[in-house]
Amino acid sequence: MQDNQNLHDRDLAVLWHPCTQMKDHETLPLVPIRRGDGVWLEDFEGKRYLDAVSSWWVNIFGHVNPRINAAVKAQLDTLEHVILAGFSHEPAVRLAERLVDITPPGLSRCFYADNGSAAVEVALKMSFHYWRNLGQSGKTRFICLSNSYHGETLGALSVGDVSLYKETYAPLLMESIVVPGPDCYAREPGESCADVARRQFAHMEAALSRHAHETCAVIVEPLIQCAGSMRMYDPEYLRLLRAACDRQGVHLIADEIAVGFGRTGTLFACEQAGISPDFMCLSKGLTAGYLPLAAVMTHDRIYQAFYDDYERMTAFLHSHSYTGNPLACSAALATLDIFESDDVIARNRELATHMGQAVAHLKDHPHVAEIRQTGMVLAIEMVADKARRVPYPWQERRGLRVYQHALTRGALLRPLGNVVYFMPPYVITPDQIDFLATVATEGIDLATRD
Structure with a gap:
């Protein structure tokens, strides 16, 4: 019977993954996915991850959408x-x-x-x-x-x-x-x-x-x-x-x-x-x-x-x-x-408003330079010095810390450097957006601790 570890080991024996330094996977385990359902991805042990990045920005109406x-x-x-x-x-x-x-x-x-x-x-x-x-x-x-x-x-x-x-x-x-x-x-x-x-x-x-x-x-x-x-x-x-x-x-x-x-x-x-x-x-x-x-x-x-x-x-x-x-x-x-x-566009506008409200508290975070949003894309930029907008050195990989924390909480957040972003499927609910905001806040707090 297939399980997480078995697929993980088989993968690393044969696959070369995109946009990845494969040596990272000596310490950063791959996440094997067995099935999808709406905004959720599920591994072989039943753990679910909310797909906050639409699987590289492609999945707009949820995984395994019955109409498609x-x-x-x-x-x-x-x-x-x-x-x-x-x-x-x-x-x-x-x-x-x-x-x-x-x-x-x-x-x-x-x-x-x-x-x-x-x-x-x-x-x-x-x-x-x-x-x-x-x-x-x-x-x-x-x-x-x-x-x-x-x-x-x-x-x-x-x-x-x-x-x-x-x-x-x-x-x-x-x-x-x-x-x-x-x-x-x-x-x-x-x-x-x-x-x-x-x-x-x-x-x-x-x-x-x-x-x-x-x-x-x-x-x-x-x-x-x-x-x-x-x-x-x-x-x-x-x-x-x-x-x-x-x-x-x-x-x-x-x-x-x-x-x-x-x-x-x-x-x-x-x-x-x-x-x-x-x-x-x-x-x-x-x-x-x-x-x-x-x-x-x-x-x-x-x-x-x-x-x-x-x-x-x-x-x-x-x-x-x-x-x-x-x-x-x-x-x-x-x-x-x-x-x-x-009427997807109208509903997206409501969801986008909720998404902005859910993270508004981060505007006062000492290491958040900006929260920016256009429609269903929201980005939170972490910096070392908020007043002067001095970025963290890329070598510190602060965004990776957010990613790792999110996985433990059941969310797929994949920051771009020091920028944490939401780009979820349009079938996401307000409660699920609130969950992402909580996980992102926790991750940013952890990632910006010296």
Whole structure:
């Protein structure tokens, strides 16, 4: 009979885990999971963990959701997969139709990929190739924000700026233009987040003026730089950026992989700025965490630049074996059905308000510099010196202490460095939010003791 220790030992004999220093597991045991149920994960000994991070931000409607289960099971009896080059199938077409309907105006074409990083690669290549097809072969560069993150593949790493992930591979990467971002954490006394956005946009304006002739696109994560310690900024920056990209003849890529599908208080973060990007990258919550799938939405002007006789060699010859997988598309369609029938966005706003109230007491904690929140994403930043906002040295791994404490209490909290965050499934209850707030408070108290 399977148990925690048996699976733990078998795992360490053969598996290499993502984003992990495997030597840590000499002293930090793995957590084997037997089953999921709603917000809960359960190990082989019956201990449950509240999934406060949506299993890396993907699970938005709970584990083993009966409606999504039913959709995937029904599809499994009909068609599991078919090549999408020269062939088609109902789930892929229907999902594309619905994504065109719900994404910002003008995004009328859907290109499928397998995961978030792949979606970013598609958008980068498509933007470059568009300009090449128009005879502007000098456009070969991309602009990104400081502290940004867009994935782990080489192109996606090239347009990010989190050194933890990027520095090792720098010799392999193309050189992007990195512009100081609009992070509201850096605001001056009396300055609003909108003020910061306007002030910091001067850097982007200057970069576009200087480099537009060689730039394909600007890529941003709208409103929240998730892997960049959940730093947040005002929608005003997106409004300014859209106008500047239009003036300078540069594409705008919105990486909504983590912030899309209700995370920020609207279905898509770009809605809060009232803008439509040239490319919108979607993944994670698209299938509610069930199966790998990504989509790049773009508009017809981009599509038409590739539409020509084959001999002219303008086609976009990018592909993935599992492009538009019917099982994944069916999970995505069931996910969109839940959004449509359950008034998810309105309920999320109520839950977000409760989440902010549940941790409000931490504003006075001597080692909490800031509590920031955008919709269903809340972050608590621990610091060594609150008055001067001096961070703890990363080598002290204070966030790991919070993680370890949370496991003993039955919660999965996985801080980003010194930032403790909540990004739970939308089926969480107010009482469960209160539980997370209690566990996080205890963890922060333990982690900040000298």
